[in-house]
Amino acid sequence: MGIEQQSKGGPSPVPGVDPGGAATMRAAVQHRYGPPSVLEVSEVGVPLPGRGDVFVHVGAASIHPGDYFAMTGKPYLVRLAFGLRRPRHGTPGMDLAGVVEAVGKEVTTLRPGDKVFGWSAAGALAEYACVPAKNLVPMPANLSVVEAAAVPTSAMTALQALRDIAHVQPGHTVLVTGASGGVGSFAVQIAKALGAEVTGVCSTRNVELVRSLGVDHVVDYTSTDFTSTDSTRTGKRYDVIFDNVEAHPLAAVREALTPTGTLIPNSGRGGRWLGPIARIVKARVLSGFTRQHLRPFTSLGKRQDLLTLADLLAAGQVTPVIDRTYPLDEAADALRYVGAGHTQGKVVITV
Template sequence: MKAYVLRSYGSPDALELTELPTPVPGNGEVLVRVRATSVQPYDWHLMRGEPYISRLMPGPLGLRGPKITVLGADVAGQVEAIGPGVTGFRPGDDVFAMPKQGGFGEYVCVPENELAPMPRGLSYEEAAALPLAAGTALLALRDVGRVRAGQRVLVNGASGGVGTFAVQLAKAYGAHVTGVCGPRNLELVRSLGADEVLDRTKEDFTGHEGRYDLLVDNAGGRTGAECRRALTRKGIHALVGGPGGRWVQPAGRMFALLAVAPFVSQRVALVDVVGCREMGANLRTLAGFVESGELRVVIDRRFRFEEIPEAVRYQEQGRAAGKVVAGGLSEP
């Protein structure tokens, strides 16, 4: 099969399109023929091995080189073959998943319990845009934030991949939603159902003291004290991301916020979709929101599989509104 292989940390030029053996599904695994994948910060952080401090910690970054050699944490495609013990899928089924690696190739093996049927009515590209970003938004709202109808939710970074899903899911849960984004995406965030939209270049969400029950913080950029000021006394600060850096950030900011969490009344928690063990069930939940019309996919740009390095380069600029996707080599 063809796949983009990362042999050493570097720029998108380090992604080498080459031939690899097609994987064979083991016990409980499903071989998926990739029709589409998405590109996100998770991929380019792994590609560059940044922040450097993460190379010293348990996880996907190796000290001297990448542990993951075929990037791509989101896939949508068709079941090609099933391994022993698989009962819920059969060849030809349309599926989507977050295998955490392997999406930048023609085929990937996925455990059955991490796979779900594609939502009805979506293209492969739209389905591939869902798992990591929408899964993160779901965990931030449902599991970390425990959002309830009538609560006030602020989504900082509302026009990005996670943000566009978080706005919609918060509305689906009955919350009053405020989105923060740049001026060119104000109308987009309104169209997703936000009750209020703040232009981050003109309005300071931390000036609304004690206003929000939950802050879904995709963009970072504000101190912990400033964010706490915007929350109610028992509000929750859900940490998703922030401005990247070569050495420490955004990990450093997150560690600092978590360090003070035991000493403040508000709850501070990291949203970890990569470590989630209920991904298959969560994908089915997301599919339900899509099929009910409560969740739609915003795609900023589409690339061909052969353009994946360029797609990564574009996503790394941080200007995408919604998701960046790439169609698979194995066209139907």
């Protein structure tokens, strides 16, 4: 199978490479779309690595709203990517951290024994995962495996939105809604690292958490509406609004933008059929009639961006916020909690 392994006792069989399929592992599995109860943890065959793959012993895997949508199959639009009638991948989960057990013959960037973190197409909620080498980078020494697993998708979304879409520069004013959530908690820290003056929007219970992330200002949305024209408004306009909640109409949010500011809508929620598509289309259309930039986007997994994040993490400029950890046996409970939409930072499953 093009796999090599190093061990103290010399070459040994690699789990998952047995052509007879005798090796098994524990994994969260679903055979149909539905609520978290469709998940069960059972023994399955270990995956077979390819020549360009890395075979990872998973230590932890994080989950985010996208995993919840992929599990439920709602909005129905997600089924175009994950399978029309049933999930194409039986084991969910993308973001992971762990130890390299073996590498394919074409892999030169990593070796057995390396501690790594990154993302896969699916299959992270398992004891082992096969991941393309280009999707993994060495784990910063100052991070635990739980912290590292929390990073990939959410932090890359925040980095690409602020750096590549909004082009945040030193001195810019940036407002982040959902500042205590998975993407938001990374976004406020990355915006600060880019030199911006940062305002985080959150509920009363999360004010101290958001303040601890280094923001310049905190808006408690239960008492202050950053879009309102009445006495509860902050009275500020922002160069960039990264809207991870989308609780306000586009027209209202635009009132809080500078005349040439950038609004990035970033929520997968919406109707049961198309999810956020209607809002995205409206933002695209409106952008052609205003000097303001309305820029919905889809983040893409990029190894170089993960390396950039690793540097920020190693320097202490970005620190993952961990809400809760669950053992693999409680994966359904973890996804149920994430689906409720009120996480403080990231939810991580330990394997």
